[in-house]
Ligand code: ADP
């Protein structure tokens with residue numbers, strides 16, 4: 001469960017997120033929908049503990065946080081697909097994260113297989129990866145710690161059609177396992193076959209928080 005309450009985040013004179021309140025429940029795939037610049041990434045980084053709120057609070061699984069990073073075993077995330085040391089292989093990247101988070105080394109091969117980067121692909125330098133492969137590696141990073149809460153920032157970007165179908169199935173399975181799954185997108189069409197709940201924001205403020213069916217039925 002994620003509880004965002006009156007969250008405000010400012011960057012100098014820019015207010016990226018303003019008095020944002022919503023709840024993300026376990027057992028669902030919740031879409032986090034809003035146009036570019038709406039404040040989705042900022043909110044996700046705050047939930048993850050990478051960025052401190054200017055006001056309000058964020059609680060994940062009952063635990064509030066100050067300005068500390070959450071461990072990969074509590075919250076996993078796909079953030080910016082570009083945010084990986086390109087000189088390393090996917091396997092080496094994950095091994096470093098596993099070590100830092102006290103996750104068994106064997107988990108690296110498991111998640112690489114799960115995202116379709118088993119074998120040679122996982123041993124190649126990330127610098128040579130396509131965007132789709134980077135997305136898969138980011139998803140592997142999110143899964144690494146087997147966390148109850150997972151955040152995915154624009155995960156469908158760069159995936160081929162087959163990859164999109166695969167990742168939707170993955171999200172549904174994670175939700176069916178009782179996890180909390182929050183997936184951001186700037187496209188309603190992407191969410192239609194991905195999420196069952198929606199949190200919609202615009203200009204840093206809440207527009208709607210309801211089931212996708214109810215939102216889609218608005219006229
Ligand atoms: P989204 O993910 O919905 O595209 P962001 O959260 O990235 O939106 O951005 C929301 C707003 O906050 C934008 O106006 C963006 O320019 C601004 N912003 C985000 N991060 C920073 C930062 N580190 N410094 C200054 N402004 C930022």
Ligand code: ADP
Pocket residue numbers: 048069070071072075076077078083084096097100141142
């Ligand atoms: P460092 O502190 O040396 O930057 P970390 O091992 O803490 O390295 O983080 C490495 C990478 O993992 C960074 O790109 C960071 O943004 C990302 N990261 C940190 N915590 C998480 C998390 N809970 N889920 C997903 N990615 C994370």
